[in-house]
Amino acid sequence: MSELNTSLAGVHAAIGALLATADGVGSAWKVPRAPGTVSGIACPPPPLAAARRGIDMRILGWTLTAALTGCVSVNAKPVHHYVFFGQDREKIAKASSFLETNALEGAQVAYSWRQLEPEKDAYDFRIIREDLAFLTSRGKKLFIQLQDVTFSESRINVPLYLQRDAVYNGGADKQYEFKEGDEEHAVVAGWAARRWDPAVQQRFHKLLSALGREFDGRIEGINFAETAVDFGETGRLFPKGFSFEIYRDAIITNMQALKRAFPKSVAMQYGNFMPGEWRPTNDKGYLSAVYQAAKESKVGVGGPDLLPFRPGQLKSSYPLIREAAGIVPIGIAVQDGNFEDINPTTGKRVEISELVKFATEYLNVDYVFWGTQEPYYSEDVIPFLRRVKMATLSRGALP
Incomplete structure (x- = not known):
């Protein structure tokens, strides 16, 4: 006592x-x-x-x-653990720790739109087929992340035909980073597909339909990348046809198209932040509208970062994720940098057990996608999961 x-x-x-x-x-x-x-x-x-x-x-x-243990009453349900390999799919076959850890059910792999549609209406899904076949042969599952954004000025993830045909307005637009209120000195931080452009949307939805015809029910799930993009606030950096409201509606339209294409597999939208608002101090209802539509359309929700001690996440998407739990599938990714976050109470780096507890006991997730940042992946994540005797972690059954 x-x-x-x-x-x-x-x-x-x-x-x-x-x-x-x-x-x-x-x-x-x-x-x-x-x-x-x-x-x-x-x-x-x-x-x-x-x-x-x-x-x-x-x-x-x-x-x-x-x-302590056990002071929060929760309903036990299986939590599915995956490894997020990003676009480094070639690492899967060599990842012995992943393949030999029973608690890891599968791989989350990112494929770009540009890879999957090298020419207009000429889809190339060979890399997905290869990954799915290999994972299946090793008793693992595949979760697709469809990547239409980048965080590098030199890399664009939409097909070349979208960039070259004027009807698509370039297919993608630069997004930026800058000090607050200083859009004049903005620096290019990557490229985002023109998700709101009707002509681009039409092509994107055709891709989703083609993917669904071949892979729905065969893969565990498919998710869109995060909702966050940054074109500033004033309109100075806005791409053609963009507004905050148009973007909100486009996110909803696209995720509904994803669900239509994948009625059997999990369809998920990562929703972390939305342009034009900052929850809760300047909440315009954009992100909450996305989550409400997701619940109504049975689209899973989640986000790209597990950061239990960050006010930005705690005030923005995490309450919405928690509210959606039990209604739609919930997923959270532990990506590069997340393992290095500091617990302000202890002054120490966050522990894997803390991440799992927050994900399962507060967010009530169904899926955790673990990044492979070293040395944390090999020294912390794999040993932690190997202490679990069952293939999945259940709430209240942590080692």
Whole structure:
């Protein structure tokens, strides 16, 4: 019991640190979870200070369980663990740790639109077929990420015919990064497909239909890349035909087309941020509209980063992801940099167990896509998952 009290003292210190953060992550959290008991352990009531700050006690409940065990009542369901290989598909066959770890159900591989449609209406799915055949032979599954954006000025992921035919307005547009309010000195940060352009959409939807005819029901799922793009706020950097509202509607239209093409496999949209708003302080309803449409259309949702201690994520997409859990499939990716995030309470690098607990106990995910950033993948992720005796992790059954 003394160990329990010691842990509680440490957790309350962590809560105090969160409360002391001026307008940090707290103001976005709302509904308190009633105290209770699980497995004979009494869960402490919500601190009064937290309630006054409007902090969601579900998050604080997660903080408690990170130090104790079992104070958050959850319904056990299997969580499917995949490795995100990105576009490095050639690594799969050589990835012995991946192939030999039973808890890893499959690979998430990114394929660009440019790879899959090298010429107009001439689809080339050979690399998908090869990856699917190999993974199936090793008892693994394939989850496709369809990549239409890049984060490099020198790389464009849409087919050449879109770039060359004027009817498609270049097929893709530059996106930017800049200091707040200084669009005049913006720097090119990559290229985004013209998702909102009706002519480009028509071609994209044809690709989805072709993919669905061959792979629906054969692959575990397919997801779109993140909703976030950055063309500034003033209109100075806006591409032709772009507006925040048009972009919102295009995201919804495209993910509905994905679901029509893949009624059997999981269809998922990564939704992290939307241009033209910053939740919750400048919430225009763009991202929430995407999530609402996803729930209505039975499209899975999630995001490209698992960052439990970042106010940006905690206030923007994470509450929407949690609300969608149990209605549609939920996925979260642990990508480069996520393993290096610092827990502000401990001052130490986030642990794999903390990432898993947050993903499963707060976000209530169905899928975790683990990045291969070294040394964390080999030294932390694989050993952690190998301690699991079953092929999947279930909530409340962490090693």
